[in-house]
Amino acid sequence: MSQETGSFDLRGDRGYQDQRERVYRLVFLACAVLSVLTTVGIILSLALPAIGFFEEVTFSQFILGTRFSPKITPTVFGVLPLVFGTLLIMVGAAAVALPFGLFTAIYLSEYASTGRRAILKPMLEVLAGVPTVVYGYFALVYVTPILDAIPGVELGTFNALSASLIMGIMIIPMVSSISEDAMSAVPDALRDASYGLGGTKFNVSSGVVVPAAASGIASSFILALSRAIGETMIVVVAAGKTARFPGGVTELLGSFFKSTQTMTSAIIELGLSDLSGGTTAYKALFAIGLTLFVMTFALNLLSDVLVKRYQEDYN
């Protein structure tokens, strides 16, 4: 530390500052590392018991089996019926959420005035925040009777249709908010260029903005599907407990009107059930959970990749 006349040494003595800085940094790093620990915890808590399960049921029997019967003899643990149930609900929910969500996003981003947006957005947040058990109750007690009253439609008390419709409504805000963010990120220059060429608002919205925001919109679709796959209470309350695997196309379509069991519903049933902890059936819970985790993880990863790869950079 030399002190020449005319120059100032600004370093000075910071006292314990540097150590403190390091401490803070470590503290915050620890917080962030917790998230990694969580993932590790999830994987371990699913995989370890699942390994025990796979010692009793072979992997191919599980993944490719088309019957799921933990108690009724002959007991068989094929996960495909549960996967089918999950996908069935997902398709139904997507049929509602994707179009409505996308159109909502287009309206909010392109057409809505600030006042309307200020009212609509909080309302959509409410839609997203309603507890899922309430949605399940709605589906069971109000929607099923209404749908059943439509002439020609015959629904069981538990059916996949009501559950997936309500789930679709629940997911709309997810699609709309992420898509809207993607659309807002499209710079106005593109819109103005289109207007300059004589386009109407409709041309601009559908022909310019939506394609430009396509990666974000696709990402929102995938995240919504992932949410639909993982949703539990709506299907537990409203969709029933019959694990079905359809034999043909008509049976497939008819499955909407009958009770269905999804992976999440099976996990709850096995967890709450009369089965003791050591049995194969109980361990199946973890194998199903692992399958579910892998599916949602893959979807989320896909969504990330889509955004990174195809997102247009307008800067």
Next chain:
Amino acid sequence: MATETGGEQRSEDAGFGRVSRVRGRVFQYLTFGASLFGIVSLAVLLGYVIWDAAGLNTAGPAWYALALATVVAPGAAFVQYARRRPQVKSAAIELFAIIVGGVLTGFALVVVLAVIAGAERWFVYFLTTALPLAAVYLYSRTAEVGWGGLALLGVTIGGPLLGSLLMEPVSAVGAYIGSPAIFYLSVLVPTALLVRSLVDDRLGLGQGNNAALAVLLLPVLAIPVVDTVPLVDRSVWVIFAATLITPVGLVLWKNLSDSRRRAGLVGPLVLILGLGALAIVPDMLNVAGPSPWFDWQYLSSSPSQTAERAGLYPAIIGSVFMIVLVALLTLVLGVGSALYLEEYAPSSGPMGAVTRLIRINISNLAGVPSVVYGILGLAVFANTLGLGFGTVVTAAFTLSLLILPIVIIASREAIRAVPDSMRDASYGMGATRWQTIRNVVMPRAIPGILTGTILALGRAIGETAPLIMIGVATTKFSPPSGLFGKMTAMPMQVYTWASYPSAAFQHGVVAAGVVTLLIVLLTMNSVAVVVRNRIEQGDY
């Protein structure tokens, strides 16, 4: 854009012709309708549930006529009047918001301080933690000392420890002075001080000291009256005096002195009087009114096999207890993680790879199904760490992990929104990273963080699947006895009731439970929206 009005005249021009607007209009209405679809569906379902919960099936036409006369008509008249007068509208909204906010805050404080913690326990922690914290904070603000942060940390850790050590003697003192006095000292006196500074500095109405004195004296004077009301005991009165009466008084004072805004105060008053009349008059006139399932008895009773006696009380307390813990955990851990990822994390090199991994990991965790978190909680917290099945701690930890990714993502957005120019200015002045974070970044990011956290907490309150997996009780008759006591939560209780066979449960008790959950949700969302609006208005 070609205009239509000039179409005829310009037809001789170089053929732009007419552009059909029909498609665009249809598309606009289509998208508008789409955005309303979900909201309208939910509103219809809400209508059904409210009908069931309010027991409106027993209300006769006379009651509806009465409701029209006392509530709907005056309300509509006021709205019509206030439409053209923005000052009146703003005053009415302000009063209404303060009343609702005051009531809810009062309830929250009563539940957390009086029921969950207990007056004596709160007294101990107030003296050892809350009071020193406030003192150190205020002092470090005014005296600009460097050890402020460290002192705060010291008090945060040492205070509760000291409190646990001194629990016996100090709570004996607390028991001696009585719980109304405890709340007077710990809630009302700080409120009075706050009022004094508010009135003088912010509202500029002068007479700050007088206002503070009024806050301190009036509740005491009103005690004889309060004693005659059976439902309200002194502690509750003191708390509500601080959270409801005082802010309402302030708002009234502030608006009464402004002649343009005065009329706005009439609005909420009319509503309250109307609702009061609707509650009292039907009995007097023998009009068939609704037989509501959702009433005070419901909120304050324990579950029961008989539908009429069933109540949500233990579940409400359990949920509140759990959410308070979840809020603390996720705020601390979530903001910490977000700060690391945004401020400290390098973007290159080996640590950079780790950071990227953490980022991807968090966004994937946000999409993991809630039931898987339940399995995690069961395996790690209930089994391995032995925290117990269905206890408050297990539930709190499990749900914290569930919403942590959401809180982290929201916090990161909020922190990222703070412009780099401000950070650079701070660094330019020679501040360290932590100083920059504490003084520049955090104050601006806090509203955004709060908004995201409140929305995430709203989600946590409604989660059922993880609670089922960790073994939360299907029925419990009393609130949890402590951190390690068994609990039940609102959605869990509603789910249990939904399986009871009788119609009274299905369309009565469960409906009331659903209404309770929705009120909680709407409150939290409204608070989040208000906080967010404050950001957008630039109050910060």
Next chain:
Amino acid sequence: MAGCSSGGGSEGSSDTEAPADEESDVLSGEINITGSSTVFPLATAVAEQFQRDNPEVDISIQSTGSGGGFENFFSIGESDINNASRPIKDSEVSACQQNGVSPHEVIVATDALTIVINNENDFATEMTVEELRQIWSSDATAGQTWADVNSSWPDEEIERYGAAETSGTFDYLTEVINGEEGDHTQDYEPTEQDRQIVQGVQGSEFAIGYFGFSYFYNNPDAVTAVAVDDGDGPVEPNLDTASSGEYTPLSRPLFTYPNEKRLSEDHIAEFVRFFIEQSANEEVVAGQVGYVPRSASQADTELAELNGIIDG
């Protein structure tokens, strides 16, 4: 004791709180009850009354299923009492003993598993056990009609509603009617919520369902109970026939298993005593819940046995 409310008594919760004077003979403590979903309504009714009289006792009940309760909670000492709709298995007893848990068997009621049909169904109001077996066992094929079972019945497809395969009620029906554990038809609507069975059966003239007597008791006009013929003529399920044993083979005893080691704690001992006393209370067991109560002498025997263990 955190959670004691001081001012909280004003919250109108006078139903659940008594003036807690610090007397030493006020019962307090936690009781954790797990077990059968069939016994759950009875346990809840008893616990509710007990808690009203002893507000300082914190009772939590979890409907886990009989087996799940034994294996996952009771045998490891997590719960103090486990309810069951079937006797404890030997394997479960040894699992308990390995962890120092000693289950003590108490019969608290009798359940009459009820077969229900739609009110419009006038052809199958009486059924033999063999007919029931044909309908409910794995021999029943998809598309089976009523006429396939009994030629005098209409040729309409049978719609079945029953207990989920993971419940004790399911176990009971399969063992007693179908003869073998796990031998149950797959062509049915399984549900843990007996209310849905009621709704399902109400919805179709050709529907048939089964659940515990309690749920029929609560909806006697919604559906019709089938009189079961086990060789001695058709017997309708009601409190008398179930209590006398006439309604066979579908009457089953319901159990509760307190952990003997926990009986040394006053509040748990008092609760089990109370449970036994209430098991003979017709108003509660039959009136409120819908099971067959014990007779006074049966309850006395249980009580004497219990006191012997507590004092011994």
